[in-house]
Amino acid sequence: xxxxxxxxxxxxxxxxxxxxxxxxxxxxxxxxxxxxxxxxxxxxxxxxxxxxxxxxxxxxxxxxxxxxxxxxxxxxxxxxxxxxxxxxxxxxxxxxxxxxxxxxxxxxxxxxxxxxxxxxxxxxxxxxxxxxxxxxxxxxxxxxxxxxxxxxxxxxxxxxxxxxxxxxxxxxxxxxxxxxxxxxxxxxxxxxxxxxxxxxxxxxxxxxxxxxxxxxxxxxxxxxxxxxxxxxxxxxxxxxxxxxxxxxxxxxxxxxxxxxxxxxxxxxxxxxxxxxxxxxxxxxxxxxxxxxxxxxxxxxxxxxxxxxxxxxxxxxxxxxxxxxxxxxxxxxxxxxxxxxxxxxxxxxxxxxxxxxxxxxxxxxxxxxxxxxxxxxxxx
Amino acid sequence: xxxxxxxxxxxxxxxxxxxxxxxxxxxxxxxxxxxxxxxxxxxxxxxxxxxxxxxxxxxxxxxxxxxxxxxxxxxxxxxxxxxxxxxxxxxxxxxxxxxxxxxxxxxxxxxxxxxxxxxxxxxxxxxxxxxxxxxxxxxxxxxxxxxxxxxxxxxxxxxxxxxxxxxxxxxxxxxxxxxxxxxxxxxxxxxxxxxxxxxxxxxxxxxxxxxxxxxxxxxxxxxxxxxxxxxxxxxxxxxxxxxxxxxxxxxxxxxxxxxxxxxxxxxxxxxxxxxxxxxxxxxxxxxxxxx
Numbered sequence: 126x127x128x129x130x131x132x133x134x135x136x137x138x139x140x141x142x143x144x145x146x147x148x149x150x151x152x153x154x155x156x157x158x159x160x161x162x163x164x165x166x167x168x169x170x171x172x173x174x175x176x177x178x179x180x181x182x183x184x185x186x187x188x189x190x191x192x193x194x195x196x197x198x199x200x201x202x203x204x205x206x207x208x209x210x211x212x213x214x215x216x217x218x219x220x221x222x223x224x225x226x227x228x229x230x231x232x233x234x235x236x237x238x239x240x241x242x243x244x245x246x247x248x249x250x251x252x253x254x255x256x257x258x259x260x261x262x263x264x265x266x267x268x269x270x271x272x273x274x275x276x277x278x279x280x281x282x283x284x285x286x287x288x289x290x291x292x293x294x295x296x297x298x299x300x301x302x303x304x305x306x307x308x309x310x311x312x313x314x315x316x317x318x319x320x321x322x323x324x325x326x327x328x329x330x331x332x333x334x335x336x337x338x339x340x341x342x343x344x345x346x347x348x349x350x351x352x353x354x355x356x357x358x359x360x361x362x363x364x365x366x367x368x369x370x371x372x373x374x375x376x377x378x379x380x381x382x383x384x385x386x387x388x389x390x391x392x393x394x395x396x397x398x399x400x401x402x403x404x405x406x407x408x409x410x411x412x413x414x415x416x417x418x419x420x421x422x423x424x425x426x427x428x429x430x431x432x433x434x435x436x437x438x439x440x441x442x443x444x445x446x447x448x449x450x451x452x453x454x455x456x457x458x459x460x461x462x463x464x465x466x467x468x469x470x471x472x473x474x475x476x477x478x479x480x481x482x483x484x485x486x487x488x489x490x491x492x493x494x495x496x497x498x499x500x501x502x503x504x
Numbered sequence: 505x506x507x508x509x510x511x512x513x514x515x516x517x518x519x520x521x522x523x524x525x526x527x528x529x530x531x532x533x534x535x536x537x538x539x540x541x542x543x544x545x546x547x548x549x550x551x552x553x554x555x556x557x558x559x560x561x562x563x564x565x566x567x568x569x570x571x572x573x574x575x576x577x578x579x580x581x582x583x584x585x586x587x588x589x590x591x592x593x594x595x596x597x598x599x600x601x602x603x604x605x606x607x608x609x610x611x612x613x614x615x616x617x618x619x620x621x622x623x624x625x626x627x628x629x630x631x632x633x634x635x636x637x638x639x640x641x642x643x644x645x646x647x648x649x650x651x652x653x654x655x656x657x658x659x660x661x662x663x664x665x666x667x668x669x670x671x672x673x674x675x676x677x678x679x680x681x682x683x684x685x686x687x688x689x690x691x692x693x694x695x696x697x698x699x700x701x702x703x704x705x706x707x708x709x710x711x712x713x714x715x716x717x718x719x720x721x722x723x724x725x726x727x728x729x730x731x732x733x734x735x736x737x738x739x740x741x742x743x744x745x746x747x748x749x750x751x752x753x754x755x756x757x758x759x760x761x762x763x764x765x766x767x768x769x770x771x772x773x774x775x776x777x778x779x780x781x782x783x784x785x786x787x788x789x790x791x792x793x794x795x
Contacts, residue, residue, distance in 0.1 A: 233688040234719050236612045268612065309607050339607040341582050371746060384686055385660020385715060388743035389785050395745045396783060404746055409661070437662045439645040440533070469665070470645055490666070491786060 126337050129172040131214045132349060133331030137315075140304040142297055143327045147216030156197045157190060159215045165189055166218040169196045171203060171210040178205065186218060219329055224317035226250055226261075227298070228332075229272075229305040231312075238266045238305070240298070244284050246317035260284065272302030293326045309339030359425055366418045367408055375400025377501045378423035378432040382407050382441065390435040393490065399498035402429050410441050417453035424459075430504040431462045433497035435490060438469030447475035451482055462500050466493035509680055509700040510598045510624060511574060513638035518566055518596060519544045520577040520587045522554045526602070527578035530643050531555050534576075537646040539639045542570040563594040574598055576632065576641045581605035584628065588614040592623055600641045601627035601691070611689045618691065625691025631661045631683035642683065652677015653706065654792060657697045658713035659686055659720070663742055667713060667785050674789050679706040686715075694720040698733045709736050709795050711788055712779075716743035719764040725773035738791040739774050740782045741767055
């Protein structure tokens with residue numbers, strides 16, 4: 126799960142990493158109050174989970190109430206990378222003397238954490254890697270050793286940062302490592318990390334991804350989700366019910382069991398000229414409740430002409446799946462066609478149950494996909 | 505000589521988490537398939553029996569009473585670290601971790617420990633491994649597989665069943681089917697599995713079922729291109745039409761992985777290695793037949 130910038134900064138701050146004074150707001154009135162508390166000039170930053178705000182021209186500066194209101198109102202009306210802006214961070218503007226880049230991430234293939242530091246920051250790190258590779262250091266970290274002061278010094282000295290200034294940076298290297306490791310993060314990125322005209326080192330952005338699987342031992346994740354309240358997406362709500370859901374752009378609702386099979390089903394819809402509306406994996410051993418939640422989730426998309434359900438009953442028996450589907454349909458008022466492909470353990474019983482209820486169940490995946498595409502095109 | 509990698513009909517298995525719902529259910533199915541399960545372990549539940557299998561509090565206690573060489577783990581995520589470490593410590597090999605939902609920092613820790621000890625971990629969050637007609641350490645439905653000479657390595661569960669069943673229905677059996685799991689950090693990877701299969705006399709042809717995200721398919725293609733793996737390979741990549749961004753790490757990820765992880769990158773890498781990539785899952789069988 127990605128964190129909003131303000132959530133990430135709060136986390137950093139708890140571990141002693143300096144951040145600018147500021148607060149997140151949800152209205153123009155709140156923005157005025159906060160700006161006057163911390164004092165102008167301020168920065169106005171929309172809080173979104175994806176995309177590049179700087180590129181979209183969505184980060185603004187305000188010297189007084191009038192400018193602030195103008196920017197805040199504009200930003201609240203924005204939609205950036207498909208996300209409607211509902212929260213804005215108001216922060217004290219920092220006088221920057223130089224921008225740096227610092228991140229830790231888990232390299233999945235090497236199964237090790239890696240640090241990336243660059244004496245050039247504020248722009249995309251891919252860009253720095255391409256144009257100024259000499260200003261950048263990548264280094265794998267032995268998790269047993271962690272990021273220590275001496276390792277930090279080695280990296281800093283190599284890039285020409287020395288003495289008292291290097292010590293200031295090293296402290297931040299170690300503290301960011303502590304957040305990264307202790308909070309089960311997969312990514313902790315500060316871009317830019319800045320040196321102010323006073324010589325202070327401050328994190329003026331935070332990009333943080335936490336491992337969803339760690340929630341049982343990272344209780345703050347639950348608090349954070351609760352604090353987010355009703356701003357969550359359909360994807361997120363589905364996840365709470367044990368369903369993996371990704372919105373795509375078409376009109377054929379896709380349900381499958383298992384991520385690989387569901388992805389393959391989405392691909393097949395495309396291969397045969399259809400447009401998948403979503404990816405929805407009900408996971409293993411799904412009962413009636415989950416089947417029902419899956420159909421409800423897809424119906425909320427609004428533009429779906431047909432639902433294609435592709436089930437391979439492995440250990441899960443097909444008659445169980447059929448029963449779940451029938452129970453779900455009994456409770457829902459489904460007014461769009463449903464194409465079902467059901468195969469695997471006890472498939473004859475499962476198909477017969479569905480056929481009695483007027484649902485033709487295919488055994489062949491390709492035929493089912495073709496049928497769904499045909500319905501979507503004629504509807 | 506008939507053999508397969510990692511496990512065979514003589515592999516003696518300990519089931520960790522045998523008293524849980526999943527552990528007990530799949531112990532029954534594995535026994536029915538012919539897997540030699542010698543003992544189960546659930547701390548605090550020793551002295552019981554599950555489907556006739558004696559249960560112990562620890563692997564040590566189980567090994568004092570039985571000979572065993574491999575483990576399959578069903579314990580819940582929050583207890584998985586201890587269970588996997590216990591299996592490594594007692595030198596069981598391979599260790600199949602079915603458990604899903606283990607944090608990546610934990611997986612990184614036990615996988616690195618296992619590597620130092622020279623022990624293979626399959627998973628976590630995987631369907632396991634089956635040598636058709638001999639043994640299965642996993643949760644896959646045994647009846648869809650047939651003995652043969654095609655090895656299947658897959659990052660998926662149900663899609664593996666789908667493709668294996670298509671192969672079986674066409675009379676093409678499998679030497680071994682390994683579901684390596686869907687987690688970002690895992691034990692056995694596709695390239696590592698390929699290297700093992702290269703020296704397996706039973707395996708003549710290989711199917712790789714990949715997915716978007718990660719770099720395993722690219723690394724596998726590199727091995728084939730460099731002729732470190734010479735057996736013929738057919739690939740399928742799931743998720744060609746799912747945006748990879750949702751799985752990626754954004755900027756920092758991009759700089760380490762570059763364009764890797766995207767479906768185009770995987771298909772291109774396989775293309776350069778001379779590996780045909782099936783457009784449809786059903787096409788895998790056509791390519792396999794041509795070999």
